[in-house]
Amino acid sequence: MERIPILKMGSFLLVTIQVDMHDQLAMTLQEDLTNRISETGARAVLIDISALDIVDSFIGRMLAGIAGMAKILDATTVVVGMQPAVAITLVELGLSLDGIKTALNVDRGMALLRTSLSLSADEDLEEQRSLSSNSSFVS
Amino acid sequence: MSTKKLQIRTQNDIVIVRKFVREMAAQLGFGLVDQTKITTAASELARNTLDYGLGGDVEVESLSNDRGKPGIKLVFSDEGPGIADLKLALTDGYTSGHGMGMGLSGSKRLVNEFEIDSEVGKGTRVTITKWK
Numbered sequence: 001m002e003r004i005p006i007l008k009m010g011s012f013l014l015v016t017i018q019v020d021m022h023d024q025l026a027m028t029l030q031e032d033l034t035n036r037i038s039e040t041g042a043r044a045v046l047i048d049i050s051a052l053d054i055v056d057s058f059i060g061r062m063l064a065g066i067a068g069m070a071k072i073l074d075a076t077t078v079v080v081g082m083q084p085a086v087a088i089t090l091v092e093l094g095l096s097l098d099g100i101k102t103a104l105n106v107d108r109g110m111a112l113l114r115t116s117l118s119l120s121a122d123e124d125l126e127e128q129r130s131l132s133s134n135s136s137f138v139s
Numbered sequence: 140m141s142t143k144k145l146q147i148r149t150q151n152d153i154v155i156v157r158k159f160v161r162e163m164a165a166q167l168g169f170g171l172v173d174q175t176k177i178t179t180a181a182s183e184l185a186r187n188t189l190d191y192g193l194g195g196d197v198e199v200e201s202l203s204n205d206r207g208k209p210g211i212k213l214v215f216s217d218e219g220p221g222i223a224d225l226k227l228a229l230t231d232g233y234t235s236g237h238g239m240g241m242g243l244s245g246s247k248r249l250v251n252e253f254e255i256d257s258e259v260g261k262g263t264r265v266t267i268t269k270w271k
Contacts, residue, residue, distance in 0.1 A: 020157065023150040023186075054157065054175055056182040057242060085175040093179060093245035094231055 004029045006036050012113065013037065013075075016048040026062040033066055037073045044113040045070050048106060050081030060095045067100045076116050077101065080109035142200045147215070153185045156197055160211065163201060167209040169271050177211055177269040180246040184215045184265050187242050192217025192263055202268070210251075210270040218262040225257060 002025055007014040013036055015029070033045060047063065049055065055063075067077040078101040082090075090097065101116075103109035113119075145156050160181040164174040181197070188195045195217030202210040222228045231244045243265075247253040252268040 020154050022154045053161070054179045054182060056179050056186070057245065058182075058186060083175075085172045088172050089175045089179045089249065092176065092248050093183075094248070095245070 002028075003032065006032060008036070008040055008042065011041070011043040011117075011119075012110075013040070013042045013045045014048070015045070016051070018051045021052070021059060023058060026059060030062055030066050030069070034069045034073065037070055037075050043075050043117050045075055045077040046106065046109050046113060047077065047079045048081045048109075049079055049086075050083065050105075052086065053083065055082070055086050055090055055095075057093065057095055060090065060097060063100055064097065076113055078103050078109045078112050080104065080106050142198055144196055144198050146194075146196045147185050147188045147217075148194045150189070153182060153189065156185045156199075157182050159199060160213065163199060163211055164269075167201060167211065167271060169209075169211075169269075173269065173271065176249040177213075177267075180249040180267055180269070181213055183242045183246045184213070184267065187265070188215045188217045188219075188263075191222075192219035195219070195262070204270065208270055210268055212266065212268045215265045216262065217264075221259040221261055221263055222255075222257040223259050225255060229255070 004015060004017060004019070004025065013033065015033065019025070036042065037045065045066065047066070052059070063079055070077045079097075080103045082102065101112060103112050143159070145159060146152060147156065157178050161174055161178045164177050169177070185197060188197070195215065197216075198214040200212040200214075202212055204210060229243050229247070243255070246267065250267040250269045252266075254266040255263070257263040
C-alpha cells in the first residue's frame with residue numbers, strides 16, 4: 001500500500017508530502033503519524049507541504065486532525081512551506097486552519113518547535129544521540 | 140471549444156479531475172492563483188459528487204467569451220439523493236456529513252459563476268465557471 005514516509009530526527013518527526021494526495025493516503029498518514037508519535041514518544045511533528053499545489057477542505061481537515069491527535073499525545077505540530085497561491089485560495093475557501101501552527105519554511109518551523117518545547121538549538125539531536133547509545137547498550 | 144467528460148467514481152478520480160483541470164487552466168494561460176482556485180473548487184465539488192451524490196461525472200469545457208477571454212466551465216452531475224434545502228447547504232459551516240461545511244459555499248467564492256440545481260431523489264448538478 002502506498003504510504004508517505006515519516007522520518008524521525010531526535011524527538012521530532014518529519015513528513016514531506018510529495019504526492020498529490022488522494023483521500024485514503026491522507027487517512028493512512030494520519031494513522032501512521034499518531035502511531036509513530038506513540039511508539040517514539042516524539043514531542044513534535046513537522047509537516048512540509050511545499051510540494052502540494054492545492055489544499056482543499058479534506059486535506060485541511062486531515063492536517064487539523066493530525067495536529068489535534070498529536071496534541072492529545074503531547075506533541076506539537078507545525079505545517080511549513082505552504083505555497084502563496086495555496087494560502088490565498090484557502091482563505092477564500094474559508095478554511096482558517098485554526099489550531100494548526102504554521103511556519104514559512106522548514107528552518108522557521110524547526111525554530112518554532114524548539115521554542116515551544118523550550119529546546120536549545122541542537123537539543124533534539126542530543127536526545128537522538130542518547131537514544132542511539134541506549135539502544136546499542138541494550139543490544 | 141473543447142469538452143471532456145470525466146467520471147467520478149473513486150477517490151482517485153478526484154485526483155484525476157484535479158490534474159486535468161489544473162492542466163487546462165495552465166494551458167489557457169490562467170495565473171497560478173487562479174489555477175489553484177479553480178483546481179481547489181473542482182476538488183471540493185468532485186468530492187461532493189462522490190460522497191453525497193454517490194458518484195457521477197464532470198464535464199470540463201474550455202470557453203472563450205465574446206471578447207476572446209478564455210474560461211473554464213465545469214458541470215458536476217450526479218444521480219444521488221439530491222439536496223432538500225439548497226439555502227442551508229450553501230451556508231458556511233453547514234455540513235451534513237464529515238466535512239467542514241465549506242465545500243459548496245467555499246467553492247462558490249473561488250469562481251466567477253456558480254449555479255446549483257438539485258431535486259430530491261433525482262440528483263444534483265453544480266455548474267461553475269472561472270474566467271481568466
